[in-house]
Amino acid sequence: MDESIEIFNSSSILTLDEVLFYGLSPIFVFRHLDRYSYSDLTGYIVKKLFHTAKNRPRWSVIRARAKDGGILAKGYSKLRSEIWENLKKQRGSATSDSSPRVVLPAELLKKRSNTDFKSYLSNFTFNPKMLANQADAIQIVKQMGISYAMIWVRVARPYFELYKTKKVSMGNQNEKTPYEIMIPILQKLHESTGTSFWNMNEDKEYHCDDFSDPGHMSPNCFNDYADFIFKRLPK
Numbered sequence: 001m002d003e004s005i006e007i008f009n010s011s012s013i014l015t016l017d018e019v020l021f022y023g024l025s026p027i028f029v030f031r032h033l034d035r036y037s038y039s040d041l042t043g044y045i046v047k048k049l050f051h052t053a054k055n056r057p058r059w060s061v062i063r064a065r066a067k068d069g070g071i072l073a074k075g076y077s078k079l080r081s082e083i084w085e086n087l088k089k090q091r092g093s094a095t096s097d098s099s100p101r102v103v104l105p106a107e108l109l110k111k112r113s114n115t116d117f118k119s120y121l122s123n124f125t126f127n128p129k130m131l132a133n134q135a136d137a138i139q140i141v142k143q144m145g146i147s148y149a150m151i152w153v154r155v156a157r158p159y160f161e162l163y164k165t166k167k168v169s170m171g172n173q174n175e176k177t178p179y180e181i182m183i184p185i186l187q188k189l190h191e192s193t194g195t196s197f198w199n200m201n202e203d204k205e206y207h208c209d210d211f212s213d214p215g216h217m218s219p220n221c222f223n224d225y226a227d228f229i230f231k232r233l234p235k
Contacts, residue, residue: 003150005182006120010127014119035129103210103218113159113214124168154200159214
């Protein structure tokens with residue numbers, strides 16, 4: 001399970017709701033209303049209504065897909081077969097020959113790291129509700145008898161350096177780096193729950209540092225990333 005520092009900050013300039021919140025089912029959100037802010041909930045409702053209207057079935061689209069014996073659908077079927085083969089060859093990464101393999105130059109990666117840091121971490125308010133979500137997730141997989149671990153996926157080196165050295169505003173409290181704020185909290189969670197922590201950012205044996213942006217490795221690193229995980233699965 002992912003354990004990125006950004007998800008524990010409730011006062012970032014840019015939020016991460018698209019991946020952390022919007023994909024949840026309405027029933028789940030209703031059951032756990034107390035875990036989310038008013039802003040989270042109103043944004044969730046608006047986006048759900050917008051996409052429901054945008055993606056509604058249209059007669060013109062149905063006719064186009066059925067045209068010429070469903071030739072368009074056959075193209076999707078072929079693509080699905082290719083993706084399935086790539087999943088097996090590329091250790092679970094469904095890239096194709098058309099997938100962009102962008103690798104940012106070092107200087108641009110450094111600039112983007114500074115920009116992303118300002119957007120996500122320049123102001124830091126620890127969100128205990130997110131930590132409660134994480135603790136609940138651990139409890140659920142334990143009850144189900146599922147083996148698990150927490151993983152801190154690697155970020156670009158200039159970005160990680162800011163984690164460790166750039167002090168951030170914490171309201172009336174003394175300034176600290178995001179690393180100083182979160183690592184002790186996460187260590188306490190791991191120790192109290194007996195949870196393994198796979199720290200890609202400080203693993204001396206992991207060396208693929210091609211990045212499409214500060215928070216996302218390039219597809220060039222997919223195999224290295226998968227190997228990092230699968231070597232640890234037997235444990």
